[in-house]
Every structure is written in structure tokens, then in C-alpha cells.
């Protein structure tokens with residue numbers, strides 16, 4: 252592993268470092284920019300070159316290259332089983348890679364889909380766990396306050412809601428003041444409203460502390476709302492990336508985001524889901540067609556009845572008269 256030298260860049264530097272920010276997708280397909288040597292003089296938070304991680308014969312990461320700038324917010328999308336968690340585990344330092352080079356800052360923290368709290372320790376003790384700093388309780392309480400949980404600091408994990416438990420996990424990551432924050436689908440198990448609140452919280456925390464962030468998600472909209480850059484992983488590599496450095500706050504109805512959404516869904520090989528409005532319109536059109544067909548059938552039946560009853564009644568009457 253190459254030694255990491257941290258350079259503090261502010262947001263303006265970052266925007267300069269990525270002036271493209273054009274709204275166009277840059278399909279990378281393996282070889283392009285990511286295999287270049289990192290720009291001299293500006294250390295990167297993460298540099299991965301030709302990383303291979305094999306489980307037995309199977310290479311889950313297969314020549315993956317990746318750069319993340321300090322303070323940059325990157326989202327990582329990809330089909331289930333494509334190796335996203337494997338990459339994150341290597342970046343946290345839980346798993347060693349098989350070959351290639353990986354360089355990341357010394358202080359890293361991760362939040363996973365489930366909060367992974369020690370049930371026999373109160374919330375603040377979970378946050379403080381393993382932190383070797385003076386006044387660790389104060390630091391834990393401050394981190395809990397930052398995620399809006401000052402009043403739950405002494406609660407047992409079992410008494411916390413899913414969103415609260417996940418915020419404790421976030422505070423546990425924050426208290427370490429990470430230069431690299433790794434998030435593996437941290438909002439996936441939360442309800443839609445809590446998830447929106449978590450998005451706002453994560454953006455506030457990111458802007459306050461400015462760690463580099465790598466967020467793994469299956470939610471394309473989440474990636475578009477949060478990240479500066481969105482990567483798509485396939486075949487063990489970063490297969491494509493989209494620059495997404497527009498101003499915040501963002502709204503998903505923004506036509507530029509909608510265009511990127513289409514591009515990302517196409518890259519992921521997913522058909523775009525119709526919106527609810529489109530669904531209602533489609534159902535409405537089907538109902539209209541059904542009503543029109545029913546109306547027409549009724550008119551036909553009435554017309555048929557008229558032609559059947561009128562002349563035959565006459566002839567019947569005539570016949571009866573004749574018979575009489």
C-alpha cells in the first residue's frame with residue numbers, strides 16, 4: 252500500500268479540479284481516465300489501480316481503478332452481487348485485496364445497512380467504542396447531538412427506532428473524524444420519510460466535516476440527489492461514471508437530473524419505471540377504452556333489439572289477425 256499524504260482542499264478547489272461538470276455521461280469502459288497516474292501535487296483520498304479481489308478462482312474485483320478526491324461525494328451503483336461491498340470492505344481495511352494497489356487516508360469509518368450496535372451498551376458508549384481520545388464521552392455526546400440524538404444518548408439500542416439506530420451508527424463514524432466515510436446502503440432499511448431526513452442529515456454532516464464519501468446505493472435518485480459523481484460498477488470494474496456536481500439542494504424533477512437518471516438506468520440495464528402520474532394516466536386510458544367499448548356494445552344491443560322486436564311484432568300481430 253502506498254503511503255497517503257493528505258492535502259486539504261476546499262470546495263472551490265474541488266470544483267476547479269473537476270471543471271467538466273458537464274451534464275453528459277462519460278462512459279469509461281475500463282481503460283480511460285481512471286488508469287492515468289493521479290495528478291501530481293494533489294493527493295487523492297482514494298487511489299485504486301488494477302485492484303483484483305478473488306474468492307477462490309472467481310475475481311469479484313477484476314482490474315478495478317478508482318480515484319476519489321478529498322472532500323468529494325461519490326456514489327457507487329451496480330447490480331446486486333457485482334462487488335460493491337467487496338470494494339468497500341477493502342477500502343475500510345476489513346479485507347485484503349488479491350493484487351493491485353490501493354491507497355486511502357489513515358482515518359476511515361464505515362456505516363452499513365444495519366447499524367451493528369452493541370445491544371448491551373448505551374447509545375453514547377456505542378459511539379465512543381474504540382475511540383482513544385481524551386474526553387471521549389463529551390465527543391460522543393457532541394456527535395450524537397450532531398445527528399439530532401442528544402436526548403437519546405443514554406438509551407439502550409433496543410429502544411431506538413431504525414432511523415435512530417442508524418443515526419447512532421453515523422455518530423459512531425463521525426466521532427472518528429474520518430477523512431474517508433464509506434456508506435454501504437445505509438438508508439436501505441429505512442422508510443421513505445426517514446430516508447429523506449437522513450439525506451438532509453448526511454449532506455449537512457458532509458458539508459460540516461468534508462470527508463471524502465463513497466456511498467453504495469441501489470437508489471438512483473439517492474445517488475443523483477447526494478453525489479458529486481456517480482460510478483456504475485460492472486464486470487469487477489468501474490464501468491461508467493457520470494459527473495453530477497450541480498448546486499444543492501437538488502430536486503429530482505430537475506430535467507437535468509431526469510436525463511442523468513435515464514442514462515444511469517440504461518447503464519444499469521433497468522427499464523425506467525413509469526411515474527405514478529403516468530400509471531394513473533395509463534389506467535385512466537384503459538378504463539376510458541373499456542367504457543367506450545361497453546357503451547358501443549350497449550348501443551349495438553339496443554339497436555339489435557329494436558330491429559328484432561318491431562317488424563316481427565307486426566308480422567306476429569298480422570299472423571294472429573289472419574288466424575283469427
Ligand SMILES: Nc1ncnc2c1ncn2[C@@H]1O[C@H](COP(=O)(O)OP(=O)(O)OP(=O)(O)O)[C@@H](O)[C@H]1O
Pocket residue numbers: 306311329330331332333334335336337338
Ligand atoms: N467471503 C466471500 N467468499 C466467497 N464469495 C464472496 C465472499 N464475499 C462476497 N463474495 C461474492 O462476491 C460477489 C460480490 O459480493 P458483494 O457483497 O460485494 O456484492 P454487492 O455488489 O455488494 O451486492 P449487493 O448489491 O447485493 O449488496 C458475490 O457473488 C458474493 O457471493
Ligand SMILES: [Mg+2]
Pocket residue numbers: 335336337
Ligand atoms: Mg452489498
